[in-house]
Amino acid sequence: MAHIPDGVLSLPVTVAGWAGAVAMTGLALRHMKEEAIPGTAVLAAVFFTVSLVAVPVGPSSVHLLLSGLMGLMIGPATVLAVLVGLALQALMFGFGGFTTLGVNLVDIALPGVVVGALLAGPVRRTSPTRAGVIAGLGAGACVLATGGGVALALALSSPDYVPSAKVLLVTYLPLMAAEGLITGFAVSFLKRVKPDALAGASP
Amino acid sequence: MIRRLILALLVLAATASPAAAHRLKLFATIEDGRIAGYAFFIGGGRPEGAAIIIRGADGQELYRGATDAEGRFAWTPPAAGTFVVTADSRDGHVAEVRLGAERFTPPPSPAPDQAAMPATDTAAIEAAVDRAVARQIRPLLETYDEAEGRLRFNDIMGGIGMIIGLAGAALWATSRRRKGADS
Numbered sequence: 442m443a444h445i446p447d448g449v450l451s452l453p454v455t456v457a458g459w460a461g462a463v464a465m466t467g468l469a470l471r472h473m474k475e476e477a478i479p480g481t482a483v484l485a486a487v488f489f490t491v492s493l494v495a496v497p498v499g500p501s502s503v504h505l506l507l508s509g510l511m512g513l514m515i516g517p518a519t520v521l522a523v524l525v526g527l528a529l530q531a532l533m534f535g536f537g538g539f540t541t542l543g544v545n546l547v548d549i550a551l552p553g554v555v556v557g558a559l560l561a562g563p564v565r566r567t568s569p570t571r572a573g574v575i576a577g578l579g580a581g582a583c584v585l586a587t588g589g590g591v592a593l594a595l596a597l598s599s600p601d602y603v604p605s606a607k608v609l610l611v612t613y614l615p616l617m618a619a620e621g622l623i624t625g626f627a628v629s630f631l632k633r634v635k636p637d638a639l640a641g642a643s644p
Numbered sequence: 645m646i647r648r649l650i651l652a653l654l655v656l657a658a659t660a661s662p663a664a665a666h667r668l669k670l671f672a673t674i675e676d677g678r679i680a681g682y683a684f685f686i687g688g689g690r691p692e693g694a695a696i697i698i699r700g701a702d703g704q705e706l707y708r709g710a711t712d713a714e715g716r717f718a719w720t721p722p723a724a725g726t727f728v729v730t731a732d733s734r735d736g737h738v739a740e741v742r743l744g745a746e747r748f749t750p751p752p753s754p755a756p757d758q759a760a761m762p763a764t765d766t767a768a769i770e771a772a773v774d775r776a777v778a779r780q781i782r783p784l785l786e787t788y789d790e791a792e793g794r795l796r797f798n799d800i801m802g803g804i805g806m807i808i809g810l811a812g813a814a815l816w817a818t819s820r821r822r823k824g825a826d827s
Contacts, residue, residue, distance in 0.1 A: 497689025
């Protein structure tokens with residue numbers, strides 16, 4: 442799904458992906474605060490393990506990304522957490538690939554960062570329950586954006602690998618629901634217990 | 645410093661050759677001149693309805709089909725040769741297996757009768773042995789393909805350990821920089 446393997450993408454798409462990934466990583470490093478490092482590492486470990494567990498759905502298999510949750514909790518540092526997680530997965534399990542690391546990083550991290558930046562304010566202001574609902578919807582939008590990004594990268598690369606809309610619908614709709622539910626519950630819980638944990642995206 | 649660490653990690657990642665496993669994997673064998681096998685996901689699950697494309701050595705598409713409920717496919721090529729089997733789940737998971745011409749056994753000769761020449765006898769025995777060996781090593785090949793792509797607990801723990809190490813190194817780097825700024 443979000444781990445596009447080597448040898449599928451064309452050169453321009455690969456280069457564009459890397460350019461975007463390098464720019465995003467640079468920005469994230471510049472905004473990295475010392476006190477955010479442990480949280481980023483914990484979420485990198487969560488992303489690394491949770492996206493290894495794939496559930497077969499029809500002709501494909503899906504796994505959680507939790508990019509929306511990461512965006513709300515650590516903001517731009519999501520890029521670093523996803524980068525480390527993806528690099529380790531490619532290195533140890535051959536999931537995804539190194540030429541496609543850039544595209545995969547942009548596809549997964551960018552929606553999380555954008556959603557985190559957009560929803561940080563509303564989530565901070567409302568009640569825990571409402572914050573959970575908002576965050577859940579945001580997480581669903583993240584999955585949708587990731588799916589759109591993957592489909593776009595594939596379609597731009599080669600007519601051979603144009604994804605079928607049916608497969609994307611079958612696989613992404615349940616994933617959106619699952620991500621939305623998990624992120625919603627996590628955010629409303631954090632909001633009740635430790636509201637500081639959701640402050641990563643706010644300046 | 646963090647930037648240098650990440651750069652070092654990227655260089656390490658780019659130079660190390662990752663295991664030849666992908667998320668979607670393909671197992672294919674040739675038995676009696678028939679290409680058969682299945683696609684599977686590392687960590688479990690067989691894709692149903694994934695596209696199977698078989699191309700010849702020249703890249704020309706010879707067969708296009710879909711996997712069944714258990715991820716299986718089969719196709720009998722008109723003649724022995726080199727084939728490239730590709731499985732595509734239609735959402736970015738692609739796996740490829742190359743089957744060389746040398747993996748085809750000669751077509752089974754008709755059952756030798758009593759008056760057969762010794763030469764045809766030898767050919768028949770060779771074909772029978774080839775089939776028997778193919779049948780015997782198939783489970784071995786399957787197990788090997790599966791083991792190659794297995795998620796090992798040790799690897800996962802190693803990855804988490806590496807993340808903790810990276811965080812520690814980043815913290816050390818920032819604290820050093822701050823100390824430098826203080827003094």
